[in-house]
Structures are given as structure tokens and as C-alpha cells.
Amino acid sequence: MGDPGLPQHRRALLLIDFINPLDFPEAGQLAASAVEAARSTREMARAARAQGIPVIYANDNFGRWRSDFPTLVNQLRRGSGPSATLARLLRPHHDDLTLLKPMHSAFFGTPLEILLEQIGVRALVMAGLAADICVQLSAADAFLRGFRVHVPEDCTAAETAGKKAAALTYMRDILKCDTRPWQRLRWLAS
Secondary structure (H helix, E strand, O other): OOOOOOOOOOEEEEEEOOOOOOOOOOHHHHHHHHHHHHHHHHHHHHHHHHOOOOEEEEEEOOOOOOOOHHHHHHHHHOOOHHHHHHHHHOOOOOOOEEEEEOOOOOOOOOOHHHHHHHHOOOEEEEEEEOHHHHHHHHHHHHHHOOOEEEOOHHHEEOOOHHHHHHHHHHHHHOOOOEOOOHHHOOOOOO
8 A cells, every 4th residue: 555645656757867967977978968968868757747657856965964855946036057958948836755765776775765666656667867877776676676667768868879889788688678768668758
């Protein structure tokens, strides 16, 4: 039995590390493709919300153990550059769920698995940064837990096109993820 205060759905949209200060050495290589992925993800999130599909943000705490998600979003939105653009494009809505993660996978050290169980989720759509690190490791953890996983190619980014392509190939071939663009996911497209 799920929590009566949580939306019940067999599917959920998991947004990984889009709310991001992009303050690491390779951020310049990621920024343009991250904004492009965020634009596609914004449309996908709108479609998910319209169908009552829960939207869950799983975000790094960026080494700030006193950080909280709303403060991070507001700080980034008030800034400039690609990190502000990401925060403005993908600002969480009132009913969205959020969690901070200590490491790469959205499952590691977080209550995500318990949350998904309470909602009744069996299939996850994952979008985010970076395809070859946090998204791939989250997809692997979801696969090991028996979830059906979709990682739309147009809703992820990596530092290079080659890294993104390799990650998507691995997720498709090894983790059995559906990597088609989000509009081709019949249950999510409008």
C-alpha cells in the first residue's frame, strides 16, 4: 500500500542532476548539450505531469551537506549562464518530488527505492547529466532492481558526443533501456 499523500502511478520521470552549478573543470564541454537536453526534458516533463506521472528530481548535493534543493534551485535561477538556464528550464513544480544524492547513482544512499515502492512505480524514464556517469549508474541500479528503464537520447547530455553515444549503447544493449527520443515513448508522448 502506497502513501496516501503521494501520487500513485506505475511510471515515474526521474530527472538527474539538471539543477547543477556546472562548476567543475569539464563543465564547458557539457554546457551546450546540457541546455539542449534540458529543453527536450522540459517538454517531456510537461507531458508527464499532464498524465499524472510523478516527476522526481535526484540531484547531487555538490559536497554541501547543509544544502537543500529549493535553495539550490533559487540560487541558480538568479544567476547567469548555462546553470541558470538549466534551473529556469527545469524549475520543479509544486507537486514534484526531490531528493539529494551523495554519489553518482540516484539510488545509492537515497530513499529513492522506498519512494518508488510507495508510489507503485515499475517503469522509470531517466533524463539528465551526465549520460555516461550519473544517468548510466542510476540506470544500472534500476535495472538490477527490476525496473523497466527508458533513457531518451534527446534528454541526456555528456561532455562529448562520443561519451554520450557509448553510454546510450551500453544502456540499450546491456541494461535493456529504451533509448529512443522521448516523443516515441507512446505512454508519455502527447
